[in-house]
Amino acid sequence: MPEPTVQTAKTQFVTTKDGIKLAYRLLGPSSGTPLLFLHHFRGTIDHWDPLLIHFIAAHRPVILFDNAGIGHSTGAVDDSVAKMATHAIEFLSSSKSPKSTSWASLLTGTTATYGPDLVQSMTDEGVLKYATAQDLTLEGFQYLFFNPTKTSEAAGRAWWDRIHERTAETSGENRVQYVSEGFTDGGASMMNLITAMQAAGDPANAAEGSYDRLGEIKIPVLVANGYEDIMVPTINSFYTSQRIPGAYLLVFPDAGHGFLFQYAEQFAKQVNGFLDGW
Template sequence: MAALQTVQTQSASVNGVNVAYRRFRKQNTFPLLYVNHLRGSIDLLDPLLFNIIAKNREVILYDSFDIGHSEGAVPDSTTAMAFIATKLLAAVGVSKVDVIGFSMGGRVAQILAWDYPQLGAAGSNDVPPTEQEMHGLFFYPSETSLAAGKDWWKRIHERQVDGEERKEFPVGQGAGAQLKAIFAFTVDLNNFDRLKDITAPTLVTNGHTDVMSPTPNSFILQQKISNAQLIIYPDSGHGHLFQYPELYAQHLELFLSDL
């Protein structure tokens, strides 16, 4: 059975642009579409987390336009990013999915919930960030959290496939376009008002101290979305799902299995 470290990278045409994706494991339910974080590619995903999730459901991972293995140009709005996701799903023959969005991907997931409810089954920089910089962004400054960060960094580099060049953090114009999309989404007050319009069952998660998406905002999300649950993980930050991959996967499966 394929695992994230070895599953074949495929491509689909989205409006004439080749979009890379990986699709693997159990196919007994609706697929789970993962929408990635700022500057994230599918070569940087945590295999421990996604292999655990894939024990119970099929997982679809992808690089949006001009990210990682995909072609095109990075869009500078979350609306356009959501549109790309819907077109990819159509191209691979998927009509309904569960969606998990992390960080920037969470904004895209909200757009999908608002504008494409029928799909629901129930920084600009020319230098890639260093391991230490990612630890500072994703993990809590404690010995235990930073140790988990080091383990995560090792895991995301486990995939080494002959003949396939790794594509990691986008830099330059692509990263800038993603940041522009985040800022535009954040300052649009209509998005806050529209939270009440999300009726799909929603799981909101975060770490104890998130320096990128402040943890109190997760509570606000849970309060504004009518059918939302909230889990805050201890001794962790933005990358809480990578610090607690086994526990996070258990919580996610418990949530999805009740839909």
Template structure:
């Protein structure tokens, strides 16, 4: 994603060392980022599009930013922290947008706090890990253990980069990007994707009782598109949008369309 130009501030929750970011003013929108991601990185297009009339608030998981690197990464704990951040900012009821692992956090928030969560946006999400996600996590762990940072960076680029952009990437540029990404990764990302492999929420999808938008990336190589589609099939009344050519991380153009679709959905349902 491109850099976020909207001013973003941060704060720490009173209980535990959890950092959360906030941008904009107005009705609240909770943001749950992906494993190895961050609030601004995963939600830049939404922040730029909605901060003029919504306050967007997202927690950083343990190991990201100033959040406690040894903190609890169970989705229940992450959901509780996210809800607490919104309440601290003065929002009693609000929708939750989750990206990838953050979609599981969003689902947990709706299940644990039905009195507060008014809607869900689940992008490239899952309710339990599929074989592809488990493989990504295991290879990440193996390359991290081997301290082969360049290979780890190259592996993640191959799975996160849009297919067309990956095809156009020259050898030298690919090598440079792989080294930069690999050496910039922290242990927090590995802990987070490992936590993602422990999610088990499929049997509870029928309990979701709020308007839900499911966004599927048809060329996703981290979470299989069929896995994301399952959310739309199992959540009562869910709306499904699919971007056939999109990968797990959206391009700037795809992110702009995604932000417009999310805003349209939130407005249509009054959440």
């Protein structure tokens, strides 16, 4: 039987104690340190880049995860990072999720570590226009994730094609839309995500695990970004790495927020090396 791929892997579910069905997909070997993937703002497990995932899954178990209310999962989208973390931890603690003595997670576009600057970026006219648009398009992602250079824009087009390779024909399952795509929910789910970002960036909510508590992290952390990220300013990645005692910092040239898709193979090598202890 062929190994599952991003294009073919079946969606599985874990039911939480409050009755929410959390969706996930498994790829890669059955042993090794599993890597849990949490997607970017408004993204779902149907929108992961096969190139990136397959490079990492060649070396370790990979779990693609939709948190509450996202993508294939049921329930409402959480309106705080603390609630999101609670659901993710419950998923990892479930009897059905892969077991390991250690876990790693890849959070793209996460908010808890960047403080108020991340929320402030949402007031930038271009970022606000595209990140909160009714319909998410290649044009919007080119602006948000990639640099206005020929090389980066070409990488953006290639990424856009790749994330649409999973179809009903390849997987036997229907694709889901981005969070609040078409505003079929009136934008409510997207607003919950924004509320969570705002709260995470507010020093008054430091107890929820915000920027001010980064110094409490006692394990090695890999911080990465593109050279010019207009969504999460690249300098914030430096500040983040300075606050975490065991942090490593990677910055990729001619790239923005979507650096991990533009440099999929190179980034995957760094992630696998980091998780293997370099």
